[in-house]
Amino acid sequence: xxxxxxxxxxxxxxxxxxxxxxxxxxxxxxxxxxxxxxxxxxxxxxxxxxxxxxxxxxxxxxxxxxxxxxxxxxxxxxxxxxxxxxxxxxxxxxxxxxxxxxxxxxxxxxxxxxxxxxxxxxxxxxxxxxxxxxxxxxxxxxxxxxxxxxxxxxxxxxxxxxxxxxxxxxxxxxxxxxxxxxxxxxxxxxxxxxxxxxxxxxxxxxxxxxxxxxxxxxxxxxxxxxxxxxxxxxxxxxxxxxxxxxxxxxxxxxxxxxxxxxxxxxxxxxxxxxxxxxxxxxxxxxxxxxxxxxxxxxxxxxxxxxxxxxxxxxxxxxxxxxxxxxxxxxxxxxxxxxxxxxxxxxxxxxxxxxxxxxxxxxxxxxxxxxxxxxxxxxxxxxxxxxxxx
Ligand SMILES: [Zn+2]
Numbered sequence: 333x334x335x336x337x338x339x340x341x342x343x344x345x346x347x348x349x350x351x352x353x354x355x356x357x358x359x360x361x362x363x364x365x366x367x368x369x370x371x372x373x374x375x376x377x378x379x380x381x382x383x384x385x386x387x388x389x390x391x392x393x394x395x396x397x398x399x400x401x402x403x404x405x406x407x408x409x410x411x412x413x414x415x416x417x418x419x420x421x422x423x424x425x426x427x428x429x430x431x432x433x434x435x436x437x438x439x440x441x442x443x444x445x446x447x448x449x450x451x452x453x454x455x456x457x458x459x460x461x462x463x464x465x466x467x468x469x470x471x472x473x474x475x476x477x478x479x480x481x482x483x484x485x486x487x488x489x490x491x492x493x494x495x496x497x498x499x500x501x502x503x504x505x506x507x508x509x510x511x512x513x514x515x516x517x518x519x520x521x522x523x524x525x526x527x528x529x530x531x532x533x534x535x536x537x538x539x540x541x542x543x544x545x546x547x548x549x550x551x552x553x554x555x556x557x558x559x560x561x562x563x564x565x566x567x568x569x570x571x572x573x574x575x576x577x578x579x580x581x582x583x584x585x586x587x588x589x590x591x592x593x594x595x596x597x598x599x600x601x602x603x604x605x606x607x608x609x610x611x612x613x614x615x616x617x618x619x620x621x622x623x624x625x626x627x628x629x630x631x632x633x634x635x636x637x638x639x640x641x642x643x644x645x646x647x648x649x650x651x652x653x654x655x656x657x658x659x660x661x662x663x664x665x666x667x668x669x670x671x672x673x674x675x676x677x678x679x680x681x682x683x684x685x686x687x688x689x690x691x692x693x694x695x696x697x698x699x700x701x702x703x704x705x706x707x708x709x710x711x712x713x714x715x716x717x718x719x720x721x
Contacts, residue, residue: 337372341449341709342432344369346425348408348441349434355409355473358386362408366390366448366467373451380484382469382477389481391466393489394451395459395719402653402719403464403485403495403680404447404712405671407471407478410436416696431699438700439693443498443686446708450716457720464492471671474514474637478671482678491679494650496715497672498686500693501664503704503711505654506684508564508665511641511673513604515594515611517542517633519579522626523588532586533622533629536579539590545614546572546594549607561601561644564665570598572607593636597667600641608635640673642682650683657714658685666690685711 339347351362363379370377370392377392389408395401413422413435420426422435432442447465454463466485470477499506519542521535549572558568572594579590594611596604615631622629644665645651655661668690675682687708688700 336369337452339369339449341445341705344448345432345437345442345445348445349425349436350423352423353409354412355470356412359408359469360386360388363388363390369448370451373455375451378484378488380481387469387477389466389468389477391464391481391485391489393462393464394454395462397490398461399490399493401462401464401490401492402715403466403492403675404450405466405468405495405497405675406440406444406447407468407671408441408444409469409472409477410439410441411472411694413696418696420697422698427702430702432702432705433697433699435698437698438500438688439690439698440499440686442688442700442705443708446687446705446712447498449709450712453713454716454719457717459719460721461493461719462490463716463719464489468671475639475669475671475674476637478674482675486678493681494653495672495675495680495682496650496654497670497675497682497684499670499684500686500688500690500700501666501684502689503658503685503687503707504660504662504664505651505658506664506666507642507644507648507651508561508600509642509670509673509684510565510597510599510667511604511639512595512597512669513608513638514636515596515608515633516636517592517594517615517631519590519592519631520629521586521588521590522629524586526584526586529586533626534586535590536587538618538622538631539577539579539592541618542592542615543574545611546574549611553607559601562599563601564644564663565599565667568599570596570602570604570607572596572611598641600643600665604638639669640677642670642673642676642684645676645681648683649681651681653715653718654683654685657711
């Protein structure tokens with residue numbers, strides 16, 4: 333069997349990018365490879381499968397099985413390349429002008445490769461506390477893969493003191509991010525010829541009331557004074573956004589169906605449920621009013637997913653570790669969600685810190701600079717070295 337124990341971080345990145353682990357597809361080929369790589373180092377990994385058995389998260393403990401270790405966590409899935417104009421093969425890492433091009437190079441197989449490259453480094457040290465590697469799936473479709481993985485880690489591993497989630501932050505310590513809740517709404521009308529409008533119930537017209545509620549809510553939110561934590565964010569308040577609306581079939585038929593996709597985002601000082609719950613109460617009221625007009629009319633809705641926010645910690649171990657090693661004492665928060673809030677929700681001190689710029693994520697010709705990749709490797713080496721102190 334091929335021995336993978338002396339692969340460089342860059343060689344590991346080449347291998348990871350070559351697996352086209354778009355979120356809709358299986359990631360098991362990548363997981364098999366990573367498991368083999370860890371086994372070549374004598375490290376046993378544990379898998380946590382999704383309900384279909386076609387995807388798995390994987391985690392491993394490197395070093396002594398004691399508390400106080402360090403988790404390096406990343407996701408293995410990537411966004412699709414469909415419809416994007418790439419000038420290189422997205423599934424092959426191409427180096428050009430000091431950049432590494434390829435899907436996932438920055439979001440976030442670059443960090444995954446660096447974390448895996450730390451395994452031989454950790455094994456060569458006399459670790460007092462363990463390095464824990466955690467690789468999730470389905471981050472890009474609502475961060476649904478990490479929670480069962482983290483629950484399994486809590487059940488089977490000694491608790492780590494800090495978790496670093498390596499989404500691209502330019503290696504700064506990001507200590508806060510938004511929480512979000514998504515609500516999918518289906519407005520069901522009653523179809524008649526539009527010349528008989530008073531006898532029908534138009535799903536499109538009723539959806540208009542929902543749009544009005546959303547606009548009013550945003551006005552109300554903007555009139556509030558942000559709390560101290562939310563004030564760190566831009567914008568410093570929650571937002572309620574209708575991303576999609578589809579309804580109606582013709583100009584002369586009262587619409588039978590209208591569907592809306594609503595997203596509520598809130599900074600760490602607020603709670604998306606503070607806005608999603610009154611939205612749902614409004615939908616219940618509207619549903620009753622529509623049914624009074626025609627029994628076939630009404631509204632159904634469901635929350636498709638929600639991601640908890642990352643709240644800045646007071647004297648958090650994860651933040652302190654990154655600050656000590658980078659000398660970065662600025663306050664950084666971001667408005668996108670990550671799995672860091674899910675680690676924090678389960679009792680870990682968590683920080684987001686990884687190489688590269690989020691601006692290159694999800695783009696055609698996605699890239700990470702060689703300089704950031706190398707700086708990331710140097711930072712992780714120093715992080716792992718603290719486990720031997
Ligand atoms: Zn990501």
